[in-house]
Amino acid sequence: MADEEKKTTLTDKEAEGQKIRVFEAWCKKCGICVAFCPTGALTSNEDGLPILTYPEKCTLCGMCELRCPDFAIAVKAKEKEEK
Amino acid sequence: MELIPKVTHHYLRTKKKFPNVWCAGCGIGIVMGAIIRAIDKLKLSRDEVVMVSGIGCSSRMPVYVDFNTLHTTHGRPLAFATGVKLAKPSLKVIVITGDGDALAIGGNHFIHACRRNIDLTCILVNNQTYGMTGGQFSPSTPFMKIGTTAPYGNRERAFDISKLAIASGAPFVARGTAYHVVQLEKLVEQATLKKGFSLVEVISHCPTLYGRLNKEGDAVEMLKWQRGHAIPISAAGKVPPEKLRDKFLTGVLWDIEFPEYCEEYDKVIAEAQRRD
Amino acid sequence: MRTATDQKERLLQGNQACAEGALASGARLFAGYPITPSTEIAEFLARQLPKVGGKFIQMEDEIASIAAVIGASVTGLKSMTATSGPGFSLMQEHIGYAYMAEVPCVIVDVQRGGPSTGLPTKVAQSDTMQVRWGTHGDYYAIALAPSSVEECFELTIRAFNLSEKYRTPVIVLMDEVVGHMREKIKLPDPGEIKVINRMKPTVPPEWYQHFEINPHFVSPMASFGEGYRFNITGLTHNPEGFPTDRPEVIREKLDKLKNKICHNVSDIVQVREEFMEDANVAVFAYGIVARAAGQAIRMAREKRMRVGLIQPLTIWPFPDEYIERILEQLDLIIVAELNQGQLIGEVMRVVRGKTRVRGLFRYDSELITPDQIFDKIREEK
Numbered sequence: 123m124a125d126e127e128k129k130t131t132l133t134d135k136e137a138e139g140q141k142i143r144v145f146e147a148w149c150k151k152c153g154i155c156v157a158f159c160p161t162g163a164l165t166s167n168e169d170g171l172p173i174l175t176y177p178e179k180c181t182l183c184g185m186c187e188l189r190c191p192d193f194a195i196a197v198k199a200k201e202k203e204e205k
Numbered sequence: 206m207e208l209i210p211k212v213t214h215h216y217l218r219t220k221k222k223f224p225n226v227w228c229a230g231c232g233i234g235i236v237m238g239a240i241i242r243a244i245d246k247l248k249l250s251r252d253e254v255v256m257v258s259g260i261g262c263s264s265r266m267p268v269y270v271d272f273n274t275l276h277t278t279h280g281r282p283l284a285f286a287t288g289v290k291l292a293k294p295s296l297k298v299i300v301i302t303g304d305g306d307a308l309a310i311g312g313n314h315f316i317h318a319c320r321r322n323i324d325l326t327c328i329l330v331n332n333q334t335y336g337m338t339g340g341q342f343s344p345s346t347p348f349m350k351i352g353t354t355a356p357y358g359n360r361e362r363a364f365d366i367s368k369l370a371i372a373s374g375a376p377f378v379a380r381g382t383a384y385h386v387v388q389l390e391k392l393v394e395q396a397t398l399k400k401g402f403s404l405v406e407v408i409s410h411c412p413t414l415y416g417r418l419n420k421e422g423d424a425v426e427m428l429k430w431q432r433g434h435a436i437p438i439s440a441a442g443k444v445p446p447e448k449l450r451d452k453f454l455t456g457v458l459w460d461i462e463f464p465e466y467c468e469e470y471d472k473v474i475a476e477a478q479r480r481d
Numbered sequence: 482m483r484t485a486t487d488q489k490e491r492l493l494q495g496n497q498a499c500a501e502g503a504l505a506s507g508a509r510l511f512a513g514y515p516i517t518p519s520t521e522i523a524e525f526l527a528r529q530l531p532k533v534g535g536k537f538i539q540m541e542d543e544i545a546s547i548a549a550v551i552g553a554s555v556t557g558l559k560s561m562t563a564t565s566g567p568g569f570s571l572m573q574e575h576i577g578y579a580y581m582a583e584v585p586c587v588i589v590d591v592q593r594g595g596p597s598t599g600l601p602t603k604v605a606q607s608d609t610m611q612v613r614w615g616t617h618g619d620y621y622a623i624a625l626a627p628s629s630v631e632e633c634f635e636l637t638i639r640a641f642n643l644s645e646k647y648r649t650p651v652i653v654l655m656d657e658v659v660g661h662m663r664e665k666i667k668l669p670d671p672g673e674i675k676v677i678n679r680m681k682p683t684v685p686p687e688w689y690q691h692f693e694i695n696p697h698f699v700s701p702m703a704s705f706g707e708g709y710r711f712n713i714t715g716l717t718h719n720p721e722g723f724p725t726d727r728p729e730v731i732r733e734k735l736d737k738l739k740n741k742i743c744h745n746v747s748d749i750v751q752v753r754e755e756f757m758e759d760a761n762v763a764v765f766a767y768g769i770v771a772r773a774a775g776q777a778i779r780m781a782r783e784k785r786m787r788v789g790l791i792q793p794l795t796i797w798p799f800p801d802e803y804i805e806r807i808l809e810q811l812d813l814i815i816v817a818e819l820n821q822g823q824l825i826g827e828v829m830r831v832v833r834g835k836t837r838v839r840g841l842f843r844y845d846s847e848l849i850t851p852d853q854i855f856d857k858i859r860e861e862k
Contacts, residue, residue, distance in 0.1 A: 137208035148223055152230030157425040187210050188242075188386045189428075191234025192224055193217065196210045218712075221723060252708045257552070268712060268723060273705040275555065276714035277548065278578055284545035288552025288560070289705060291536050292510055296556070296706050314548075317541040470536060477531035 141182060141198050142174045148194035155186035155195055216241045216251070218271050226265050228336075230424025232383030232409030233263050236330050239386055240299065241270065243393035255298045257286040259306035262337050262411075263330035266301045280311025283318040286325050294467040297397065300327045304345040305335045308364050312344070319373035319402055323466040326397045327404045331366060332411040340414030351418040370404045371459045377403035378459040383410060384431040385455065395457060401465045408435070408453065490667045495633040496521035496563075496660045499589055499653065500529065502637030503561055505674050508587070509535035510560040512549035514542055514568060517601040518657040519591035522563040543568035547575040550586045555713060557704030559641055559678075563589035566608055567598060569615070576650055577616030578715045580738060583692065583700065585644040585679055587637070589653040591660040592768075594846055603846035604657040606768055606819040612652045613797045619735055621742035623749055624652040624797040628771040630664035636794060642677040643749060647741050648699050654796060656819070658769040658848065686710065690720040694733060698741035742798060751794040752803045756782060760789030761810060762858060765828055766817040767793050770849050774817055777854035788858055796824070804831045815857055817841040817849050837861070 151170030163179035254272040258264035260279035267274035335341040342352030349358040377399040381389035396403035410427035438456035511526040540546040553560040594600030612624040625636040644651040682701040691711040693700040703709035716724040766774040771792040781788040816825040
């Protein structure tokens with residue numbers, strides 16, 4: 123997956139410490155993740171890509187990841203799940 | 206720790222053509238994610254999972270997943286899958302099909318797979334249209350909806366897929382939606398565990414063709430429609446009948462026990478060898 | 482336990498001998514749909530396959546039958562189906578799939594009169610061209626045609642061997658009379674039968690390509706469930722098995738399908754001949770007609786006529802080389818077939834006007850008799 127990852131918004135290193143990572147090369151900007159974000163933490167930028175505008179609102183519920191038809195968004199695992 | 210989708214990316218053939226072939230907002234990718242997570246939850250080895258599909262938008266799914274994958278002909282994946290399963294019953298055979306694939310050209314194979322009760326898990330993505338060929342009406346297009354081959358409204362009745370499966374003898378029939386993705390994952394999991402033929406009908410959406418032709422909005426609007434029209438079967442009793450009109454039930458609709466074909470055939474082998 | 486192939490002289494029907502041949506070659510799955518005049522093959526295998534741990538399944542139609550056969554074959558079982566013209570027509574879609582996906586399997590077509598429902602219980606050889614050209618697209622077919630109960634047994638084994646060796650569907654082209662007639666046959670010991678199994682990969686899964694391009698044109702074949710996790714599709718694909726639209730990859734794929742047959746014609750093609758050493762007239766006939774032709778040439782030899790028999794056991798690929806080689810010595814080739822003239826076109830293609838070619842066709846549900854062939858020889862000579 124190396125080729126595709128290079129094109130993503132964040133590098134692996136940059137993704138460290140982030141709550142959400144969008145794989146730009148795979149995202150088709152359908153808006154599902156933003157529309158159904160339960161807390162309104164996600165918004166779309168002018169290109170239609172999702173961004174975590176309100177990271178403090180993000181509960182890491184993961185619904186954006188589950189509903190993404192393109193496997194283009196990843197949500198950090200909740201702490202307890204990491205154990 | 207790198208940040209990638211917790212489960213799904215580990216099962217993707219990422220060297221293949223990603224982004225995937227489906228249109229923006231298509232439900233099929235959502236269904237694919239649910240299937241992958243269900244398989245992961247069941248801790249099935251990738252080597253023992255076979256994904257068989259027919260022809261159509263949903264049937265493009267196997268290319269993307271790292272299982273044994275068999276992309277077959279239009280309408281016939283259940284017949285191919287029957288051969289796979291019978292030849293090696295230890296394999297978990299999951300069939301991906303669509304409403305045109307399974308119900309029109311493959312209708313006969315569908316009812317007979319239900320009746321024969323060979324242990325296959327059939328995930329039927331019902332988007333009410335032929336997407337790959339450009340939005341023609343399908344056997345599950347509702348009455349009077351528009352398709353490119355029904356420009357004045359579809360005058361045929363739609364199949365009730367789950368009822369058809371139950372009537373044909375399928376011992377496990379469930380219905381989910383692309384919107385209710387957590388429930389869908391559980392239904393796929395239950396269906397995969399079921400010994401015998403299991404069907405999961407997934408109400409999905411085609412925003413590009415069906416949605417546009419019928420002015421039902423984009424993918425988000427169509428997912429909202431699913432949210433507003435799905436009634437969990439557990440709650441159906443509490444809903445007044447007039448509110449159930451135009452709605453559909455979701456959840457496990459049918460779950461009975463019936464002897465599974467491969468197990469029965471093992472008995473045939475034992476009997477034939479005993480008599481010899 | 483009595484095995485299906487114990488060595489004693491038995492009176493068998495052609496259909497049954499075909500089924501015995503399948504068992505002897507290691508076939509362990511049959512999927513089919515009842516149709517006259519092939520049904521005895523299914524009935525026999527429904528009884529016999531489970532005795533050897535094999536599987537029989539009756540599907541909902543012929544399309545499903547060959548689909549199940551292909552599914553079983555990619556999972557590692559030698560698999561087959563049997564049918565007649567109408568069912569064979571239905572199977573064309575998946576026979577094409579088997580060519581494209583390079584899936585070994587055997588399809589028996591016990592011919593009856595056509596077109597359409599035609600003559601369910603009567604003999605014909607009118608599927609001769611269909612076995613070559615029945616499905617759409619470019620491909621190269623292998624079809625073997627027995628004329629006796631013994632050949633039904635032998636050629637079914639050979640069909641499995643060729644299908645495994647070349648990773649391709651092989652058709653056994655029988656006819657109603659060959660299928661239903663009974664003759665004495667001595668079945669060989671299992672140890673005497675040469676059985677070929679498909680070549681398996683020797684590379685680790687990460688290097689494996691299900692449709693590898695190599696100098697032999699035949700790729701080693703892993704089965705589902707063995708850890709290789711490859712993709713199979715009827716879409717034109719690259720060596721890994723994924724759909725492609727690159728012209729050079731498409732060409733390479735179609736060349737492979739062609740070359741694995743065309744480069745091995747000498748291995749695949751078998752011709753049986755009688756009295757051809759000094760013949761200046763040949764009767765060219767396959768299947769049941771070759772039996773009548775055999776009698777006719779004996780009648781001719783009694784009259785001191787130098788007539789021989791050419792019986793292609795392999796009708797596809799067509800025995801071009803054999804005919805080209807024998808052409809010099811021949812003044813006349815009589816092509817006798819139970820149709821309105823199908824193989825005669827192939828003979829004429831190879832002969833290119835260098836010698837006379839005459840047809841003797843019968844398509845009224847009756848067999849061509851030795852007398853008819855003999856009369857034709859006298860008339861044309």
